[in-house]
Amino acid sequence: MSGISRRNFIQLTGGAAAVSTLGVSNILMAGKGAGHVVIIGGGIGGATAAHYIKRADPKVQVTIIEPKKDYFTGFMSNEVLNGHRTMDQIKFGYKGLESRGIKIVHDYATNIDAKAKKVATKANGNIAYDRCIVSPGVDFKWEMYEGLDAKISAEKIPHAWNAGPQTILLRKQLEAMKDGGTVIIAAPPNPFRCPPGPYERSCQIADYLKQHKPKSKILILDAKDKFSKQGLFTQGWERHYGYGTDNSMIEWVKGAEGGIIEGVDAKTSTVIGNVDEYKGDVVNIIPAQKAGKIAFASGLTNDKGWCPVNQKTFESTLHKDVYVIGDASVASPMPKSAYAANSQAKVCASAVVASLHGKKAGIPTLVNTCYSILAPKDGISVAMVYNFDGKKIQKVKGSGGLTPMDSSPEMRAREVQYAYSWFNNVTADAFGARSSI
Amino acid sequence: MKLNKKVLALLVLGGLSVSGNSMAGTASAEALANTCAGCHGIDGSSTGPAIPSIAEMSAEYFNEAMLDYQTKDGRYNTIMTRIAKGYSEEEIKLMADYFAKKKMARYVQKFDAEQAKAGKELHDKYCEKCHEDGGRSAEDDAGILAGQWTTYLHYTMDDYIEGRREMTKKMKKKVKKAMKADADAMSKLINYYGSQN
CATH class of the missing domain: 1.10.760.10 (Cytochrome c-like domain)
Known part of the structure; x- marks a missing residue:
């Protein structure tokens, strides 16, 4: 039962469980009193929602279903590729959440029965809920690429877009690469998790190569013709990596000029584009994305593969009492970022608790801030404040925007430190503070 | 000088609050303050050394700082100048009073x-x-x-x-x-x- 003792299992429901003797087809009844919220996914969205439900009403029972014992943050994982950060530094366990009174079930949720209000799991049978929050993150559209699937990605052509073993694999490949090699980063089409991520990754890898393998090159094959923070990234590439000169370490090929890729020959590390073929020494294909599996299995997705929600509460427009937050939800104009998920989780938690008490949801207010590190002392950001216009989320006019292009070197160095401090605070907000800061 | 700046900030705010306030009304102090925690820490006690704790801060200081960030050539910062412009004077006041009541957690730091x-x-x-x-x-x-x-x-x-x-x-x-x-x-x-x- 993946680490859950029978006793804990009963405790999950405050003793109200009907547990079969086989322990496989249990139906956990919803807790009495304030209700039981089941959260699928223990990333930034799910963990923050759990925390803020408990803050709003400690009597609400909260259970997170999450297969992984440890969560690795996608943000700052590009620093692991550089060697500036270890995997341990982006690793978060669930003890902090448990100490907040939240139950963690390490299992796979396979389906949500929105009518019967229960979540089916691989090893723990059915878990009943009063409200369900789904924060599954993203899955990949493998079908768009010939010669690429989850297995090849895990073994040879890592996406490293869910931080974890693939981050380690990509780092090892970079370390093993000869000086003078070519790293290919294939950036996905919109919308996708962490819009500036592929370009920050190019900077972090370039910084590593500059120190250790200066004859090497990075080729970015982009499905798009423009990208997030493009002006600032281009300036950073010029400033640090010779972009625009004959000796540039980084080359960016936009979609209209052959950047769109159709597949890969993993044996020869050759990326097949719609115009050309590109041979790489290390190939990092970040595939096109859609909502995580459970969203599809539970009928929460639209024809584009994302989950439409009431943007005031994040309740699914397709299933009552099921809420979707984070990357999988349609929360445009908010980007698919960790801060957005953190902010959405709080709005959703407040709406869920209000609904359990038979009250109307409050007025939502949201923020996104997203840092990218171009070089050890050069950081940039984008920020935005959002409110609700009665129908949907909107940007607050006059707020937010990018780091100014003429921001001083000192402020750019501070932005790196802000990014590190933000990392501490947002992870503490979700998972609980680390013992050492 | 200080006063002029404040007046200027209020004028700026007057303009902003029209677009800043949605048709749906004003969010609660807690909802507003919760959005700060991602950077400034839970209830405004930061665990990151480059980002200040804002818990326990006097409401006067908080209001003044946010208004100053909204003013052109006001308080120097890269992020807060962009974030502060997202809030009306009323919303800032709500946040100011909320954080003033929170206790600031102090962490052990290295010092000489x-x-x-x-x-x-x-x-x-x-x-x-x-x-x-x-x-x-x-x-x-x-x-x-x-x-x-x-x-x-x-x-x-x-x-x-x-x-x-x-x-x-x-x-x-x-x-x-x-x-x-x-x-x-x-x-x-x-x-x-x-x-x-």
Whole structure:
């Protein structure tokens, strides 16, 4: 039962469980009193929602279903590729959440029965809920690429877009690469998790190569013709990596000029584009994305593969009492970022608790801030404040925007430190503070 | 000068609040304050040394800072100038009162004991009158210094001294005197504030 003792299992429901003797087809009844919220996914969205439900009403029972014992943050994982950060530094366990009174079930949720209000799991049978929050993150559209699937990605052509073993694999490949090699980063089409991520990754890898393998090159094959923070990234590439000169370490090929890729020959590390073929020494294909599996299995997705929600509460427009937050939800104009998920989780938690008490949801207010590190002392950001216009989320006019292009070197160095401090605070907000800061 | 800036900020706000306030109304103080936690820590107690704790901060200081960030050529910062413009005066007030009631968590920081000792003497002589109780007090428009993150305090004092952020007349005079008495005064003071948890 993946680490859950029978006793804990009963405790999950405050003793109200009907547990079969086989322990496989249990139906956990919803807790009495304030209700039981089941959260699928223990990333930034799910963990923050759990925390803020408990803050709003400690009597609400909260259970997170999450297969992984440890969560690795996608943000700052590009620093692991550089060697500036270890995997341990982006690793978060669930003890902090448990100490907040939240139950963690390490299992796979396979389906949500929105009518019967229960979540089916691989090893723990059915878990009943009063409200369900789904924060599954993203899955990949493998079908768009010939010669690429989850297995090849895990073994040879890592996406490293869910931080974890693939981050380690990509780092090892970079370390093993000869000086003078070519790293290919294939950036996905919109919308996708962490819009500036592929370009920050190019900077972090370039910084590593500059120190250790200066004859090497990075080729970015982009499905798009423009990208997030493009002006600032281009300036950073010029400033640090010779972009625009004959000796540039980084080359960016936009979609209209052959950047769109159709597949890969993993044996020869050759990326097949719609115009050309590109041979790489290390190939990092970040595939096109859609909502995580459970969203599809539970009928929460639209024809584009994302989950439409009431943007005031994040309740699914397709299933009552099921809420979707984070990357999988349609929360445009908010980007698919960790801060957005953190902010959405709080709005959703407040709406869920209000609904359990038979009250109307409050007025939502949201923020996104997203840092990218171009070089050890050069950081940039984008920020935005959002409110609700009665129908949907909107940007607050006059707020937010990018780091100014003429921001001083000192402020750019501070932005790196802000990014590190933000990392501490947002992870503490979700998972609980680390013992050492 | 200070007053003019405030008036200017209010004028800016007047314009903003039209677009800033949605048809749906104003969010609660808690909902607004919760959006700050991603960067400033749970209930405004930061666990990152470059980002200040805003818990326990006096409402006056909070309001003034946010209005100053909204003003063109106001308080120097890259992120907060962009974030602050997202809020109406009413929303800022709600956040200010919310954080003023929260207790600031103070964390153990590295500091130089000798510098901290010298810093205490400097503090008593030049700073205590406004930043009372060894810099722990959040009275009026004084920011909390004791236990605030030293990385942030260094940024702040650099900005003041290099003219990127405007000091009040009173503070300008005292800083000048302290630095005249001891060229290393700022470092010593910051070590003193960082030594308190």
